[in-house]
Amino acid sequence: MVADGTTRIVLITGTSTGIGLAAAVAAAQAGWHVVATMRDTAKSGALTAAAEAAGVADRVEVRRLDVTDKESVAACLEEVLAAHGRLDALVNNAGAGVVGTVEHGGTELFRTAMEVNFFGVVEVTGAAMPHLRATGGRVVTVTSVGGVVGQPFNEAYCAAKFAAEGFLESLAPVAASVGVRVTVVEPGAVASEFVASQELDIPAMVAAAGPYGPALESYVARTRGAFAAAQTSTDAAASIVDVLDAAEPPFRVQTSDTARAFVSTKLSDLDGAAVQKMTSGWVGR
Template sequence: MSRRTVLITGTSTGIGLATVAAARRDGWQVVATVRDPDRADELRELLVDVRQLDVTDEQSVARCMAGVVRDYGGLDALVNNAGVANSDPTMEMSTMAALRANLEVNFFGVVAVSRLAMPLLRASHGRLVTVGSVHGVIGQPFNEAYCAAKFAVEGFMESLAPVAEAHGVRVSLVVPGFVPDTRFGYFPDVNRHTLHADSGPYADTYADYLDWVGGQGWESAGQPAREVAEVVLATLEAERPAFRVPAGRWAEEYLAHKLADRDGAAVQELARTWLGRGPGPAGG
């Protein structure tokens, strides 16, 4: 491979699209994947390799990985970015099928792509970067399913990281807060009125929550997708990236409400001793 090759999932809009642009600018050979190729017009304008990939379909994942090996000879990095939001106000108002579907994309989809990428990343001593969320550390009211999935991703990657590192692969989580310039969480038929109507006995509490979101909450904490993309790229290219990388000052301060080990270094160092490896190098 004459140039480093990165596969990025969920690239039709938002953080994924911005990460594709940043990686291409910095000389990466980019494989940009989307579930629906009909939504890839902006990607094609970036002149990158656009491929279909549904993270919930194991055969789709396998086909995509096989194609990357065939056409590029291997893989240097994976960025797990694909995800879905939750439009139901509470788990009680949702269905078990909808709750399972959320976990299927946001957690099992990450696992499905990562497990098939790992042999390629071991061969290249590559990087596995996953876009997490502050919701994976601090539970958010009325976001039970999404938070559960992101908590699961945190646990999975934290467990995988020391084992992957022992075999030459660095694993990191980039943790953004609220990113307003994206279609993530956009539901054209869902608005404040419909959400309130669907909230049942929680309607008044949900109205208070929406007031917070629109006031001093996420709206005031927002950062552009390109900012998060630059953090993803810096993590890909760092010599010794941290395990957990807040995507900005607000995310870092928000995580501090709960975490003493903000970048995950203490847990990773402890885990190294369980693998008989001793303390890691300076910088994680």
Template structure:
């Protein structure tokens, strides 16, 4: 009998994190499901009960250094090892571009989506080196292709891509496999949903950018993401496959749409293709 592998997942109160925690437990991992507020664990525990699995639910706030340290040390103490980490916790933003946002909002986005990932990875790495483990991070197509009016989120996801790509060969030399799982638009989750954003609020908040922002909203609400949508479970299945693969790739898109979307950037040496594409999103295809 083999010892079950221990997997810690951040941001498991909903969405991709919730689905991944349950899927990992079903795949045989002893799953440490973490979240900033354990009082919000109800949906996760209900899903685990329906799936017939048990989870070790713990508090972990990726922006709180003491919380990160306390959680990883407790996992090592209680389970004796750590074999995998899935960096999933994150926040989204929808600001009417750089000038109309605030430095506090921009910093908060980077703090969670980039520095939070790095803090957890840094704390876990000694344990992953000891076990020859896996470090998997939920990225985004927006970490490869910039998206108008999502500057801070894209910056954080670009930073995650660059950091993990740089870390991967070093980690591999010391027995740790690093991967970034890249979903597109995920349905069935509140992430990225802004019910109070509409034409009226756009006009009020966007200043001189209001017409451009309105065109972007129209594109998003129309055919902008046609073929892109996935459910959290679809992404969770890819994450679990990555955790179990003998030689996982570094960058793993979660469906065909995401793969084709990334291809537009990764084969775009001078940036012209993505620039042209982005101009269609804001209703200005004629711009140079």
């Protein structure tokens, strides 16, 4: 609650599975009223069940929101303001994974990744800002360690996450000047439906990769190892709630020691050599 006893309202995108679902439940447990949004509300069953199991179903409401549809964004925010009269925080969590390389995927691969992971963040954030200014609220955006370190065969995904981080890092001081705090939350490997939802046919991808086949096989082997020791969605969501509740939230937060170590390679790598050495090993060089 805020100082006058009013319940704080947070809107979270992409809550049907994974980190978004876990964040919605965790925020409700922390006392927030959660507007849990998703593109297809018919897929809200898992969230509803989790909220009921946690005893917070009365603090989680599901609304439709497609972050790639400007009218959908505007309609959802209008509904939230009509129902609650305020918005105290936005969590941009909706995202889409894209695997491939530019020679085969071309610009469409990049447009697909940018639409949700970048333009969706811009659209929802821009629409929410007037309401967050009114409450001295905050914007929390789930990016990725892939928004800091470019990763093989994730060219489009990393480009979109880099773009999101550049947008938010630039916005942060401007937003702060009107009382809104901005934070990016960077998970590493997370065991969630996000990975499974990509439905990748790895053998077919390797077969179609031509001269990139050996590098793709090496990358897949490395990535499977990383996800075998992945963080849970619940653990990653805890970092989001920490930021929501922090009196002075930082701009950049990683969700695990592994993510912190990974990102630190880039942030202290002035000429880029350390990152190139690390990721070259992933593709057998």
